[in-house]
Amino acid sequence: MKHLLSYDFFTEKELERILPSFNQKSFKKKELLLQEGTLSQEVYFIHRGCVRSFLVDYEGKEHSILFGTEGYWMGDLQSFINGSLASYSYQAIEPTEVFAIKKTDWDQLMDEEASFQKYVGILFRNALITQQERIVELFTLSAEERYEKLEKSRRDLLKRVPQKHLASYIGITPEFLSQIRKKRTETE
């Protein structure tokens, strides 16, 4: 469980109280961590691998919302926290190992462990800021610029994630992403 530690946010003692609440779990490639329409009972800290969250729209098309790799948290907040049914599915893109924490243990930690509560507060704040930036990108950048941005900020994903998922992440069709890539190699 080095990764949680490597944030070096917690002291040794705090970790001793926090870590026992987590269980290690493995998922095969293409396996679902959580399926849309079910209740999320746990959230995951990714230790090794890659996970995508996606939704299926009313036309049956998939849209990738987020990619999590080593050090990311993944989970359906809405379902996990409010107890509603998940609107998104979560799927391993590679063989993936995670540390899972169940709702009851989560709630207990949030109540009893001030350091954890603080940690989660920071997590949410950062997520909020990241998402805000994403919204701004969608407004201000063209598809090509969004792809360039992704190239810079998450270069690792380009090799790990199929094009079609990257395309849907930046909000375009796989075919059009192909065009963009073609144009870019020609120009350069």
Add this chain to the structure above:
Amino acid sequence: MKHLLSYDFFTEKELERILPSFNQKSFKKKELLLQEGTLSQEVYFIHRGCVRSFLVDYEGKEHSILFGTEGYWMGDLQSFINGSLASYSYQAIEPTEVFAIKKTDWDQLMDEEASFQKYVGILFRNALITQQERIVELFTLSAEERYEKLEKSRRDLLKRVPQKHLASYIGITPEFLSQIRKKRTETE
């Protein structure tokens, strides 16, 4: 300060400790609550009026990010919490009255008042979920559908906010919003 109370989240005693940290402030129509590039020293709870946040892109175009009305919190999280310079500007669309809380008072409340910390945690979580939904909308809905959605979820805004701002909020040009409105009145 009925509004903060009306959330009926806090007990009387908690409110007695919390409310003194807020100051009432007024802004005229078009006045800026906070300007991009400056440091955010306080955040606002809107008691009466309407505020929009927006950014100016590299082509000089404005994009409205969020509209806050009665009962909304407005502020530049990134700047307020991390001490960086604000990326967005915040402008009163109507004469607006807010309750402002300064960074030092905020920090103090977050440290000393567990109920406030919890309240803010919920605030951020909800904001996170709302934003996630917004991203999904941008992916899955056409411009026309996004406008219809806005019509339903924030009908009040249609009368209070100029078209051009609504247009930029749903990510289109004012001209195209005009087309949509025209088409819709013809069809129906």
Add this chain to the structure above:
DNA sequence: CGTTTGCTTGAATTCTGTCAAAGCAGGTGG
């Protein structure tokens, strides 16, 4: 009033999606 500001319109243009076909993998079973 005159001036500004915002809304509408239409035509030309750019961007992105759709569709269909073909090429290129990677994985599987024999």
Add this chain to the structure above:
DNA sequence: CCACCTGCTTTGACAGAATTCAAGCAAACG
């Protein structure tokens, strides 16, 4: 190890969506 699937990527022609630009109108404001 090969041959065959199956699913992913590429391509090009075309259609549709959205923007740009320019002009005119209406409403708001000092």
